[in-house]
Amino acid sequence: MTHTLTPTADPATEIDDIARLLTPAGERIADPDLDRWVKDVDAAALRDLYRDMVLVRRIDTEGVALQRQGQLALWPPCQGQEATQIGTARALRADDFVFPSYRETGVVYARGARPADFVLAWRGEEHSTYNPYEINTATQQIIIGAQTLHAVGYAMGIQRDGTDQAAVSYFGDGASSQGDVNEAMVFASSFRAPTVFVCTNNHWAISEPVAVQAKFPIAGRAPGFGIPSMRVDGNDVLACLAAMRWALDNARRGNGPAFIEAVTYRMGPHTTSDDPTRYRDKEEVESWRRRDPIARVEALLRAEGEFDDAFEAAVAADADALAAEVRAAAMGAVTREPLTVLDNVYAEPHAGLDEQRAWFGAYLDGFAPAEAATVGEAR
Amino acid sequence: MTHTLTPTADPATEIDDIARLLTPAGERIADPDLDRWVKDVDAAALRDLYRDMVLVRRIDTEGVALQRQGQLALWPPCQGQEATQIGTARALRADDFVFPSYRETGVVYARGARPADFVLAWRGEEHSTYNPYEINTATQQIIIGAQTLHAVGYAMGIQRDGTDQAAVSYFGDGASSQGDVNEAMVFASSFRAPTVFVCTNNHWAISEPVAVQAKFPIAGRAPGFGIPSMRVDGNDVLACLAAMRWALDNARRGNGPAFIEAVTYRMGPHTTSDDPTRYRDKEEVESWRRRDPIARVEALLRAEGEFDDAFEAAVAADADALAAEVRAAAMGAVTREPLTVLDNVYAEPHAGLDEQRAWFGAYLDGFAPAEAATVGEAR
Amino acid sequence: MTQLTMAKAINEGLRRAMADDPKVLVMGEDIGKLGGVFRITDGLLDQFGAQRVIDTPLAEAGIVGTAVGLAFRGYRPVVEIQFDGFVYPAFDQIVCQVAKLHYRTRGNVKMPITIRIPWAGGVGAAEHHSESPEAYFVHTSGLRVIAVSNPQDAYVALRQAIASDDPVVYFEPKRLYHTKGEVDLDLQLADAPPMGLARVVREGSDVTLLTYGSQVSIALDAATAAEDEGVSIEVIDLRSLSPVDYRTVTASVRKTGRVVVTHEAAREAGVGAELIASVTERCFHYLEAAPQRVTGHDIPYPPAKLEKHHVPDLDRILDAVDRVMDRPNSLSGLVEA
């Protein structure tokens, strides 16, 4: 190293100095770092990735629609980020373990979430639905950055078990400012834990542009912690797949953590409660629309003669069917019984809470059957 | 930047690839980064630095002795770190503001602390003595890393006031793992705050070697946050002075933060309560004794014919006189009145605490005058 | 007097505090262009510029820690924590630094920091967005804790908090942000009752109902309902949780002899415990029945669809009133442990 270290990287918003395999127009270009990781990806595999992304986008639009119709309390759109989510998640093995954040609809989809798993939490029925051990995916984290430490700890467990699995955390550009994320890099590096950090730089943390968090690319931080890092086009599903395979391979071979910054864009509002017109320009959004992650795979497939109307229609039909299931899961949700709010606080009996349960049960019983439906509302 | 970023720096314990102006043998060597910052340092100035370091070491040995004699509850020795502390602190202006940690005896000395300021807190009489505004130095921080954020915030205040001061935080290699320190770098970079991070890598955080915190040099982290960084020989007072002048100049010229990792060694135990023989080898300590920061300045001065017995004796006498004052401050300390434990919790009246004061005063008064001396002890 | 929502009243409080004192800054996540997720800082960036309305990186320890540094430098930062559940990353800076620096420095360094927290539930929000962490701060010596229940108090207490040389944690019930009320924006702080005083919001003679924040209006509804049943309830809005205005509280309890406390936060070691312990210590011989608590259960905040079974409502309060009045109630059937 030189004695004086000067930050030499490009500004955070410089989006062209990134690893890429597909141009926005859908041309397949070579990249010395990435090519070797996607040699096996043939047209069929590309079509699968296309289909995944279309389905995720469809879930997302359904989520927005359900929220608008009052079926959900909130929805955090992931439109624009499908390539990042699908590309990285499809590189995983089923027995890897993922710690996603609230916006990783596509990751959770790829891990095997069922229709209800996308909506019951946003409807306010549950804090989470799926059993993390069934799809090897933790509950989607809301506390910004906290899950990165969980992934590192899980990876330390993998090390102790001597398997070649990996633990992966997903988090945003905003999250990169949190102490937890930096501590996670320290721990991962110190213990050489088999973990991958996937930072989705979608340019915004609610209303704050990424430049509030970082004047230089976020990917540039990891090497300082001793973690190899890659900055990849997050709207290029092939590049995301390749980068993730590189990172996972690094972990499986005992080389410890790796870091991926996927540069993409949040096309929608932060959540359905947000009004992005207050803080960002239409032009910026439009410029990113021209980099659409789905369109570029479609263009490539078309150019290769691997995309026709029948395929498109079949995927659209699958997407609509899935959306219908998601909708049905939301509409058909049945709210739990009042007394169940006291369930699962502890794994073992707890005298204090058990007493509260007895009281609350008696209290609820005190309402005449006719009134039972309005328990908890004004009498 | 390249797409794949690989950590390329040397292992944390590689101590020769650092910026240096004085070899362990006391030879003055050239360094392209540093030379320009110490052109004005003549023999008289070097002798002052020598004197400072001798005095700090003398305070330190007095602190240890006072603790052994039961006059202090604890003492955190800084022996070995005098060049880091004096070199950096002597680069400061009086109107800069410093946020030191518990081990920065030399920094606090250089800022103008009085004899009592070194001992009353370690004696348990006060949490702190000096008024931070009198010597522009915050209370020495015990919560690892917390002060780095304070320095950044203070620097943000400087920016708003439009002056060319700087705010400086001192912290250890262990502290570099804390979330706060990393958040401080994020904020400093984001706001271009006029602050200097001085990381004293003394190789140990209590019993943990620096390799537990960092597999690569800590100085390598700052550039990832967009902060220029320098790794300097922390036992070379001239290099520390130069590095700090570079960093302060950067801040004063509106370029924002800079980071210095001073590579040095904690010659003593973590504190007087610690037993370092449990976790480190004698040989390591001895090898560092050969790099002593004071000896190398003496060697240089001798070579230049600027160091004679009279000077040495005069400095020793000054050191002994200061130590005597420190000792007198410790031995002469008078413990505050019991009721004063309730002072200064709030700046303004607080009904709850005022009531407690009334009660506690009455309670204390309830002991007969003869008993007053044993208030609070078993009756 | 103007009719304002609580959100607007707080916004005006910030605006006027900033206009009056150039040392007042606001900082937090999304408080600039967006005006905060609740629009509480709306318009401040335009009026005061980015040097005084600071969109910070996404890191709460960083926000509070840099506010400490700004306070060292003589500024009076007003920090916005985006939601109640996101204050915990800043807990160390609040407990070890903000609360203790004045004590540590023997009064030399003041920490005039106001920490604004959009607070508590009842708004159908996702996990971590409906927390009631006030007891943590009440238990922390060195802090003052304010919880407001209406636009006028919100305005006045905020201005007092900012003017105070002590750190103040200031809780804003999200559920009331859009509730309107009369606000006297021209009120001089010198003329307002000092920060820390409770207020009797409804007089009564049988039961003292102690509460704060968004529970105040529910308590008032309960008092109205109880009146129909012949029970006269005195409702006290505590307004300050640290210190508590025990003069007002004990005067009421000595009159009624019966106490119910209600809050959303969990019961165990909550603010209600402190109130009952203190009232019992101070008014033991006046008490005619065991004081009762109506609180959230000792559970993590539940999913939104179930929150109405967690947050105390009119029925739960009336049940507790029945308990202190020794009428048939939910405990009647249960054997006491």
Place this chain on the structure above:
Amino acid sequence: MTQLTMAKAINEGLRRAMADDPKVLVMGEDIGKLGGVFRITDGLLDQFGAQRVIDTPLAEAGIVGTAVGLAFRGYRPVVEIQFDGFVYPAFDQIVCQVAKLHYRTRGNVKMPITIRIPWAGGVGAAEHHSESPEAYFVHTSGLRVIAVSNPQDAYVALRQAIASDDPVVYFEPKRLYHTKGEVDLDLQLADAPPMGLARVVREGSDVTLLTYGSQVSIALDAATAAEDEGVSIEVIDLRSLSPVDYRTVTASVRKTGRVVVTHEAAREAGVGAELIASVTERCFHYLEAAPQRVTGHDIPYPPAKLEKHHVPDLDRILDAVDRVMDRPNSLSGLVEA
């Protein structure tokens, strides 16, 4: 039975828990070669190796956050926080993750994490090394909180905490680390009274004195001193602060009718408030005097030379006993607010 210091009893508890269950890990700062700053993990590194005795980087959120991940993976991490005052950087991970994950995941993910905290004052330490943060954790639903007072309880409760599928915050009074007592190391957990039970450590008939941790021995001294003055004090060591064993507590209070609570932590919204509120709710008609609290003042922990004026001592407890017995005491002269 062996005579062991509390430090050694805890060390043995860790050793045997690790020997019995390969999923048990210990992690923290300086716990490896050094054996911890209090030597509680002494010898464990040699016996179990660096994979199970993990010296971590210096970051408490990191320690607890990675412990959460290890628990996800089926491990049972025992975390050492070096001193009470250093738990706050981990507060977010403890409150939002450790305490809530079982609830959040509807019981699918267990968090069998034990958080060991060398605790409280009386040892002449520097700032931040004498904190009593237990109320923060008692107020946090989803956690269990244990505070031990002697080697035998320390050993048993630690093993129970580690065996529990729930997260446990386990407080070890530093001041008692070198106090010796009989310990039955071969006790089978199945034979031990379940975690969470209080214990009557001295029987008495006039006053119930509730306490925990290092205050237990001071309470016993006070009971002895009171006996000379003709007052019979029943001392209860709560041992578990969440849940509290109210069966044992109320049985005593119904017998004595008088209650004093003592702890080192600040008074406002402390554990004592909870105890008095609950006892008053449960035993109101048995109470003959207002329950009294003897606590630290509502101040940051003072400098070591002054700590004896902060931590409740025998005199302060006896003064409170005088108050509940309606004898002349420190309040006699004061007008009640």
